[in-house]
Structure formats: C-alpha cells, structure tokens
C-alpha cells in the first residue's frame with residue numbers, strides 16, 4: 001500500500017512537471033502568435049538617437065527595441081538578455097557605424113555574430129556619410145562617430161532608415177515614405193535654423209568649446225571653430241595636459257562662453273572656466289537624447305536645444 005502510494009505520488013509529480021512544461025511551451029507559443037498577429041516590423045536600434053528616427057519613420061508599423069539606454073555611452077556596452085532575444089528575432093537592426101559602437105571588434109558586431117544575424121537585416125544609418133577624423137594632430141587617426149550632431153547628416157540617417165524599411169517591408173513602403181517625407185521636411189527646417197542662428201553670431205565669437213571633440217561634423221557644416229578637452233569619451237578625460245591646452249586655446253580665442261555636455265562630468269570644464277574666467281553658459285547634448293520630459297527627448301528637440309544654447313551663449 002505504502003509502495004503504491006509512493007508510486008502514485010511519483011506519477012502525480014511527473015504528470016505535474018509535464019503539465020508545467022507543457023504550460024510553459026503553450027505560453028511561449030501564444031506569445032509568438034500574438035507577435036505575429038500584431039504584424040509589426042520588429043526593429044532593434046543600438047542607441048537612443050536612432051531609436052527616435054526609427055520610430056518617427058516607422059510609426060505604428062514598427063515595434064522598436066533600443067539597446068544602449070540613456071545614461072550609458074554607446075561606445076562600450078554589454079548586451080542584456082533582452083537585447084540578445086530581440087536581436088535574434090528582429091526584422092531590422094540599425095546601428096550608427098563610423099565606429100560609434102566600437103567598430104568591427106566592438107560590442108555591436110560581437111552581438112550580431114553571436115546571434116548569427118543575417119547581414120541583410122543589419123543596416124548602418126551613417127551609410128554614405130563622409131567620415132571625419134579625431135586625433136589628426138596626434139597622428140593617431142580615429143573615425144569620429146558623432147556625425148548625428150549635424151541636422152544635415154540627420155537627413156542621410158533618415159533616408160537610410162527609410163530604405164531599410166522599404167526593403168524589409170515592401171508592402172507598406174508608401175506609408176514609410178509618407179512618414180519619411182514629413183520628417184525630412186522638419187530636418188530641412190532644422191538645417192535652416194542652424195544656418196540662420198550661426199549667421200547671427202558675431203564672427204569673432206563663432207567658436208564652440210565643449211569637453212569631447214564630438215561636434216566636428218556640425219561645426220564644419222555650419223561654420224564654427226572648435227575647442228575641446230579630449231578627443232573621445234573613451235580616452236582619459238580631464239587630464240592636467242588637456243585642461244592646460246584648452247585654457248591656452250580659450251585665452252587666445254577671446255570667446256564669451258564655454259559649454260559642457262549633458263553626459264560628461266562637468267569638473268574639468270569648470271576648471272577651465274575658473275582659470276580663464278570665461279563662464280560655462282549651459283549644457284549641450286552629445287551622445288544621447290535627453291531623458292523623457294526634457295527638451296532633448298526627441299532627435300529634433302535635441303538638435304534644437306543645442307543650437308539655441310550655442311547661439312545664446314555665443315551672442316553674449
């Protein structure tokens with residue numbers, strides 16, 4: 001009797017386990033079905049700026065998962081389990097390129113290799129943008145990834161996003177084109193705002209001083225000179241040599257304001273400000289959008305906030 005009872009319990013346990021396992025599978029299946037039913041293009045982006053452009057042009061036809069969250073630099077990143085799952089199943093994966101994600105040996109391509117992502121589903125939004133280089137004076141030339149700070153480049157990014165959607169989801173191409181056209185119009189207006197605002201700044205004040213050498217594309221496009229503390233956030237930041245060299249530059253330039261990025265420690269620039277008596281006018285965005293609810297929480301808002309801050313600071 002005892003033996004039988006034990007066996008019975010054993011069976012019951014086994015049945016329960018199978019039941020649970022079956023339930024687990026069922027749950028997964030129905031979730032998959034739900035995803036299919038939603039019929040949205042599944043999109044993964046490497047960082048916040050691309051996420052916003054991908055959502056603007058994709059509208060309600062796409063479901064976007066972004067990887068590097070606001071608050072972390074996109075140059076180095078450790079993919080989370082959710083990033084791995086979404087990348088595996090994505091119809092479209094967008095990355096910046098120009099070495100933003102560390103290039104071919106960086107975190108992004110490591111992830112794509114590990115999930116065996118087909119090349120045909122991976123799209124570089126900077127495709128067609130002429131690279132500019134950091135460290136030209138030191139002899140260690142490195143591509144500058146921060147092209148997105150220029151609205152002119154934003155137009156190319158938006159165009160590459162559109163082309164990817166047309167390829168991945170041709171039956172909805174008209175809708176994507178309609179969204180892209182509207183968005184391009186706004187970027188064109190932003191490009192004009194940049195030209196007009198820079199033209200208003202007295203010529204002798206047209207120098208932008210920031211921590212990272214991130215504004216190179218924007219500065220070249222709209223006619224600003226640049227001063228900076230370090231070439232890229234991944235190198236040592238705020239060394240005495242970097243500070244001394246910028247202090248010299250600022251004293252020579254006779255400019256009214258310095259700026260500091262939202263995503264870097266402000267201390268080194270504060271030191272420059274103290275030693276030159278040139279005030280830090282305000283914060284500018286560089287590697288990421290602003291947090292939800294701030295003026296920079298969309299790419300267009302990010303661009304607008306930057307040019308307004310720079311304009312107001314250099315008009316003084």
Ligand SMILES: [Zn+2]
Pocket residue numbers: 146212214232233286287
């Ligand atoms: Zn950066």
